[in-house]
Amino acid sequence: MAKFSAKPKDLAKIRYTPPKTEWTETPVEFREHMFCHSAKPKDLETVGFPYGRAWSAKDDDWKLPDNWEQIILQGMKDLLGKYRSFQLFMDICVRCGACADKCHFFIGSGDPKNMPVLRAELLRSVYRGNFTLAGKILRKLAGARDLTVGVLKEWWYYFYQCTECRRCSVFCPYGIDTAEITMMGRELMNMIGLQLGWIGGPVAACYMKGNHLGLEPHTIKSSIEFFLDDIETLTGIKIEPSFNRKGAEILFVTPSGDLFANPGTYTAMGYLMLFHELGLDYTWSTYASEGGNFGFFTSNEMAKRLNSKIYAEAKRLGVKWILGGECGHMWRVLSQYMDTWNGPADFMEVPKSPITGTVFDNAKSMKMVHIAEFTADLIKHNKLKLDKSRNDHLNVTFHDSCNTSRGMGLLEEPRYIINNVCNHFHEMPENTIREKTFCCGSGTGLNASENMELRMRGGFPRANAVKYVHERYGVNLLANVCAIDRATLSASMDYWVPGVGVAGVHELVGNALIMKGEKERTQDMRLEPLPEKEGSENV
Amino acid sequence: MKLSNLLSEKRPAILERWFDVVLETYPADTKNFLQKQNNQFANPVGHTIHQGMESILNGLLSGSDLQEFSTPLDNIIRIRAVQDIAASQAVAFILSLKKLIREELEKSQRMDSFIKELSLLEDKIDTLVLMSFDIYMQCREKIYDLKANETKRLTYRLLQRANLVCEVEEPGPQQND
Known part of the structure; x- marks a missing residue:
């Protein structure tokens, strides 16, 4: 205005x-x-x-x-x-x-x-x-x-x-x-x-502390412990993840935003529940505590410097391979640059799922697997017990994040997961998804709040397609595999399509996952009452 | 013949001229795109504005209740409220409809016989302008709301973790003294 x-x-x-x-x-x-x-x-x-x-x-x-x-x-x-x-x-x-x-x-x-x-x-x-x-x-x-x-x-x-x-x-x-x-x-x-301040601040924090928010090791640990309390309330199961553990098979790296910003926090809870249920031999790191890379929005050299901690930490801990959480630009940086910047990562092995035995040849060189690939493979091999009906209150559509879809072709895996954990899924129109997806309007460090009008303009084409499926099919949830999407699409939906929420795919997985020894679920991942089930369906 | 019947005959021409008034507020290259790209997902601004104007015009000619104009007005103003235009410009297009209708009546040389009906129609258009201004203000206030809510979303867990916020427990059963 x-x-x-x-x-x-x-x-x-x-x-x-x-x-x-x-x-x-x-x-x-x-x-x-x-x-x-x-x-x-x-x-x-x-x-x-x-x-x-x-x-x-x-x-x-x-x-x-x-x-x-x-x-x-x-x-x-x-x-x-x-x-x-x-x-x-x-x-x-x-x-x-x-x-x-x-x-x-x-x-x-x-x-x-x-x-x-x-x-x-x-x-x-x-x-x-x-x-x-x-x-x-x-x-x-x-x-x-x-x-x-x-x-x-x-x-x-x-x-x-x-x-x-x-x-x-x-x-x-x-x-x-x-x-x-x-x-x-x-x-x-x-x-x-x-x-920009919104880029310069996270870059400096990441350089000094390892993550964009500037979280120190004890803060990272206690914030994850906070999730564990919620998971215990939800399932009755006490989870004890490890931090900086040498000799773990897998290092898990995710964007730090998911440790504090809603609704990303529920996605982080989904990871914790999934890994516990699998008995995965993995560790979090308080040093390689940021999958994202705002240095990428300043200069090639800065991006490389910030990225270097990931392989360094993998080497220090002696892990076999790296698993990465849901993030967009993180994956463009990792899959297209990390190997040539800071590789070769020849001290690790070609990633192999310890649960299914699947070898991820696509990650043969960089040694890092996206969690959507990992979870889709688990479902494909019937390794998860899922109750789709726990997501029956959600009518879901999927937003392809620019970097994962156009950048690295991760098109089918998230959809496969959603279709296996939800009963209600509807695609947006063809010219607004997959390779032709519309951006959230707030990527590359533009997710500040002071430029909200700009973000609403840029977010309109995406929101317009969401509005279409909201009005036509009653869609009420916009799922995605990107931390910036989770943080920013909430505002976009609030302005353009009120009534549509935003969630990471692994929040939906967490909802549907039947864990060994869990109590009957009465709440969803957000600790809100689960609506009365319409009939359960196990996969 | 009633005014609405006469205008209904001219409806397509009025709508296109009215749409053109809005398009003129955009630079030439943009106007071309907004006018010619017919896919509603490739051109959501042009499509939403055109569709909204069509609903408003139809509503005016069929004598719809004022509440039925809320949605199409909201759809248009919500877009205009975040574009590079002043508040006056965002809602001005509605007033221009009065001029377009009068021009059509002058062409038909029957202005005098419709003067009473025209006055009522113009009153309704004036009311739509006022409604639009309310919507515009709601949209602008929403922008500030979004900023505040986003800050809360980004930091709520941090505040919880630092024991700086707590949620009030459900009240227990009332105790008798």
């Missing part, structure tokens, strides 16, 4: 049509609720990021270093030399427009600078002006621009209105990955201290 500032005599003059200026001539206007706070200097200093200072996007003066243009242009030259993909993506776009209407931020906002092609053009125009002959000679005719403070502000506004979800790249005939262009844009801005 724009701030109301018109005087009475101006009211009659309000024009309801937008300015007819070209995009290059339309300066960015910073609107409240549309951008995040800037990073705190101490957080940047903690990890060695340069130019930490107090500044705000609304200020005219961003207190940029004197030679900021030189830093950015040199940085761009270095990145172009380092990543062939960046060079390629700067050169090959033919502006066909196939990506233009695929971005959830464009669809929700109607702002043309949110068209992926135009967002990329913000960077390309500067690339042309400084790194191509045609751009240097023909300037505007060749689509070239000078790098000015105005352009920099535009970068900052719009590269933090992209969640790197890669939906646009699915439709690009050249396969241009706009997410990588956003990554480059953010990495360049990072060189002159232009970072």
Whole structure:
């Protein structure tokens, strides 16, 4: 919403049509609720990021270093030399427009600078002006621009209105990955201290304490013990997981958000119950206590540094392989980067389920398995006793998280699990799920609260599809396998589709799981009374 | 002939012109997309607004009760309340319907014979503007609610763990003195 500032005599003059200026001539206007706070200097200093200072996007003066243009242009030259993909993506776009209407931020906002092609053009125009002959000679005719403070502000506004979800790249005939262009844009801005507080804070905390929330070992342990009390209330079973145990077969790593943020906490309870029931030889770690990686939203190098603790801890504990919890960007980082950043993990074995004997060849090199793959395999081999009717009060649909679906093709496993633990499941329309899924609108560190209006715009295409199945089939639960989804879709549903809750898939597993020696369940995982069963069905 | 009958004949033309008024508030490239992409999931903004306007227009011409306008108005205003537009702009499209209807009547040169009915219809449109403004305010207040609720969701377990919050126990059976 724009701030109301018109005087009475101006009211009659309000024009309801937008300015007819070209995009290059339309300066960015910073609107409240549309951008995040800037990073705190101490957080940047903690990890060695340069130019930490107090500044705000609304200020005219961003207190940029004197030679900021030189830093950015040199940085761009270095990145172009380092990543062939960046060079390629700067050169090959033919502006066909196939990506233009695929971005959830464009669809929700109607702002043309949110068209992926135009967002990329913000960077390309500067690339042309400084790194191509045609751009240097023909300037505007060749689509070239000078790098000015105005352009920099535009970068900052719009590269933090992209969640790197890669939906646009699915439709690009050249396969241009706009997410990588956003990554480059953010990495360049990072060189002159232009970072978000919501990213800088978690990065510094993760660097110092091992997780985004800055939880120290005793806090992690006691928060998990808190879940154990709830599980005992629910099932009558006392669970005793281990921490930092050397010699365990499996190291379990999950996003720290699930230890404190509802509804992710119920998913964490689901893990604990499942592992106990299986008698799994596993351990939690208070050092490798974060599966997520907000460093990925700053620079490649920072992401690598934060990631290094996972293999290091696996080696220290001497585990055979690593099992990972439900998370989205965590899985893109792990499955596509960890091995080449910090591998080879040749001190571990190819992951093999101790329960079913299944060998996860897909994880032969990185040695880490997603819990959806692990649990789907258990169900496939009839290793779990499940009472689907305990989820009968839930009418479920599944949101494919961008990183797990488009990033690593984890499409069937979560659905297989849901269909085996719930009686009521309905898919959203075809062009809004699987590889074409719509982003939650709050990924890549945009899940702050101060930018709530931006999040609601970006979340609308997803919410619109949920609303459809809510009205048509009575869907009342949006399941997913991502911690950021669990944290942010709750707000999106609250605004766009009241009456639809949000849950991780393993919360549903926890509900349905029949545990040996458990008392009769009268409550669900949230300790709310279970509605009267309509008839139980065991699998 | 009643005014509603005359307008019903002109309904498709009025609706498209009315929709165009809203589209004009978006940049040219966006207008093109909102107008031409027919898939309701690929273009939820265009589809929701068009469908909502159609329901409102039908409701006005068939004399629906005011409460029946709540849902289509909410669907449209909820979107406009989080876009780059001022509050006045978010609800202004409803007023423009009065102008469009008058233009149609002038074309038919029968304005005078419908003046009483027209006045009633315009009163109803004015009421819809007021309803829209209430919805707009609810949406904006909701944005602040979401921020507050999210903070609670993110930290509630932490507060519980630190024994900073507790839930009141169920009251036991009343004891007699």
